[in-house]
Amino acid sequence: MSEAIVFVNGEYVPESEARISVFDRGFLFADGVYEVTSVIEGGLVDNAGHLVRLRRSLGEIGMSCPMSDEEITLMQKNLIERNQLEQGMIYLQVSRGAAPRDFAFPVDTKPSIVAFTQSRNVLSPPVVERGLTVVTLPDIRWRRRDIKTVGLLPASMAKQRAAEQGADDAWMVEDGYVTEGTSNNAYIIDREQRLITRPLSSDILPGITRKAILALAEESGMEILERSFTPEEAYQAQEAFVSSATTFVMPVVSIDGHAIGDGKPGPVVKRLRELYIDFARRTLS
Numbered sequence: 001m002s003e004a005i006v007f008v009n010g011e012y013v014p015e016s017e018a019r020i021s022v023f024d025r026g027f028l029f030a031d032g033v034y035e036v037t038s039v040i041e042g043g044l045v046d047n048a049g050h051l052v053r054l055r056r057s058l059g060e061i062g063m064s065c066p067m068s069d070e071e072i073t074l075m076q077k078n079l080i081e082r083n084q085l086e087q088g089m090i091y092l093q094v095s096r097g098a099a100p101r102d103f104a105f106p107v108d109t110k111p112s113i114v115a116f117t118q119s120r121n122v123l124s125p126p127v128v129e130r131g132l133t134v135v136t137l138p139d140i141r142w143r144r145r146d147i148k149t150v151g152l153l154p155a156s157m158a159k160q161r162a163a164e165q166g167a168d169d170a171w172m173v174e175d176g177y178v179t180e181g182t183s184n185n186a187y188i189i190d191r192e193q194r195l196i197t198r199p200l201s202s203d204i205l206p207g208i209t210r211k212a213i214l215a216l217a218e219e220s221g222m223e224i225l226e227r228s229f230t231p232e233e234a235y236q237a238q239e240a241f242v243s244s245a246t247t248f249v250m251p252v253v254s255i256d257g258h259a260i261g262d263g264k265p266g267p268v269v270k271r272l273r274e275l276y277i278d279f280a281r282r283t284l285s
């Protein structure tokens with residue numbers, strides 16, 4: 001297979017020729033933000049929402065976006081085409097750029113912007129049929145989880161610990177309540193078929209997929225409770241799931257070894273996944 005083409009600061013280059021400075025603050029300080037957009041049928045899923053959040057994240061760290069939305073979208077489409085990507089995701093990262101190493105933000109530094117694609121079965125990965133197992137772990141992340149920064153080491157450590165315990169993922173817990181998954185938002189469905197998920201705040205990332213799911217669930221007549229829940233409440237849930245750009249709606253069938261419902265993906269989550277996939281197709285750009 002020919003080498004992947006990546007986008008680096010205005011150029012499309014083979015992966016092996018891509019270069020970023022050792023002094024890039026994304027590398028030295030995790031001083032950068034990112035977005036992941038799913039690709040299905042060669043098109044971008046709900047990309048407008050991701051670009052809005054990208055600008056917000058940049059604003060929160062005192063940066064402006066080096067490219068317009070139109071330029072970014074054109075670049076993403078170019079990258080999809082050059083890599084002949086049918087299904088998967090496109091990753092986009094903006095960092096503050098290269099400057100002599102100093103903690104305070106440098107002035108007039110040219111931001112770095114990179115993007116690449118990854119092929120992946122997002123529409124029907126086999127794991128959808130069996131569902132995920134998760135374990136709960138302390139949330140050791142920083143206090144601005146609403147900013148989608150590249151500082152992902154705590155999430156990475158949690159995912160690693162989950163894997164060492166034989167689980168697929170971790171739900172992070174703070175002050176006795178679930179915040180979110182390592183790279184997704186967390187939800188439970190109670191016996192009255194109400195959808196329960198933590199409200200937005202700086203404690204969690206405002207998922208673009210979450211926003212769509214809540215709107216779709218409401219349209220379909222479901223009752224939604226945006227409130228925190230404990231792991232103990234989750235053990236008793238009828239169904240549970242996570243959401244993210246690349247997993248869409250993904251059933252969770254076990255939490256800390258407690259089977260959720262009958263331990264198999266349930267009908268409400270299946271339905272929400274179908275609704276989300278219909279929505280995703282409608283947003284393709």
Ligand code: PLP
Nearest residue numbers: 183184185205207208209244245
């Ligand atoms: N929460 C965290 C911590 C994440 O890293 C992600 C996605 O990467 C999400 C939630 C889900 O966000 P989205 O639906 O926008 O992908």
